[in-house]
């Protein structure tokens with residue numbers, strides 16, 4: 001029998017992290033959990049540590065680390081407890097780690113995902129913000145180290161599965177006309193502008209098809225999530241923005257498509273369950289059991305398609321604009337969005353002001369290209385400061 005693969009799950013206590021551990025637990029002979037990380041949810045991390053017995057655990061700060069260390073000692077569970085952002089990079093680069101699930105939310109996930117790329121790991125990428133903030137740097141790091149980059153975002157997994165097996169990043173050479181990203185349209189698809197002005201955080205987090213963390217749920221409601229995914233697709237698949245089309249498909253059965261020159265459209269279908277793209281990325285090119293029910297075609301309702309409404313959901317347009325502007329514009333867009341979404345979730349910003357804060361930040365902060373991680377992180381901080389002032393002024 002071959003040796004199990006060592007896995008580090010960054011953001012283990014989140015929605016993608018928990019789904020990853022659900023799939024991993026089904027295959028103890030294939031995977032060994034080497035490291036688990038969480039920010040502040042110590043109870044959940046403690047439970048996961050008892051179950052998966054990782055060699056390393058990472059938490060946000062020294063106090064959290066001390067408290068977790070004590071609980072683990074009482075429970076007789078070994079494992080080194082580290083803390084801080086540097087420790088995330090450290091566990092992502094360990095020699096005994098073969099694959100890194102990058103499932104931290106936001107730009108906070110970039111340094112550790114990039115460390116995995118630089119260390120030549122198999123990167124299972126859920127943290128789309130890494131590619132939005134640092135697309136060029138990230139892809140160059142993957143190429144330089146020989147790392148492999150497997151998408152976990154369901155749309156990108158669908159595209160990955162619909163591309164030719166030998167796809168080398170050149171759509172023209174592979175006869176590809178378009179990448180079609182499907183979007184559920186989120187919980188507010190049918191709301192008027194006037195209704196959108198009054199929606200609150202819990203309404204936004206009640207997604208019709210997917211159960212996800214709160215930040216991405218709000219992004220799905222504003223369609224910024226789809227905008228971030230357009231930028232993610234650009235970097236993952238080497239496609240120009242003009243070749244990326246967004247189609248609203250409320251049932252979330254078709255997870256995305258590739259349209260070829262000869263008129264063929266290849267699509268990937270399935271139940272809206274993240275364990276499918278997670279299992280696909282974990283085992284590719286093999287297919288493993290993920291605990292997901294088979295799609296029952298006889299119980300499917302109609303599959304419908306609409307154009308996205310950029311008047312009511314301007315965040316999608318802002319993301320296309322930022323991609324076209326290039327340089328650090330996508331990093332600025334992302335930082336402003338994180339600030340605005342956090343303010344909305346905290347009850348300090350109206351839903352309809354999220355795109356306003358993002359647009360103002362994009363016009364107020366310089367977007368000339370940074371060529372290093374430090375430069376990008378400085379730009380991210382500058383954009384956050386600007387966006388915070390915008391939020392305060394709303």
Ligand code: NAD
Nearest residue numbers: 011012013014015016038039104105108126127128212213
């Ligand atoms: P979540 O909020 O449920 O979990 C986030 C995880 O990151 C938690 O473990 C948390 O402890 C950790 N974390 C948060 N802030 C951190 C910080 N500053 N430093 C270190 N760790 C931190 O989020 P999620 O819904 O699982 O999403 C994770 C990522 O995956 C996001 O980038 C999201 O866009 C992407 N994604 C999620 C889904 C989904 O179904 N949830 C689907 C596609 C892509």
Ligand code: MG
Nearest residue numbers: 153154155229
């Ligand atoms: Mg997605």
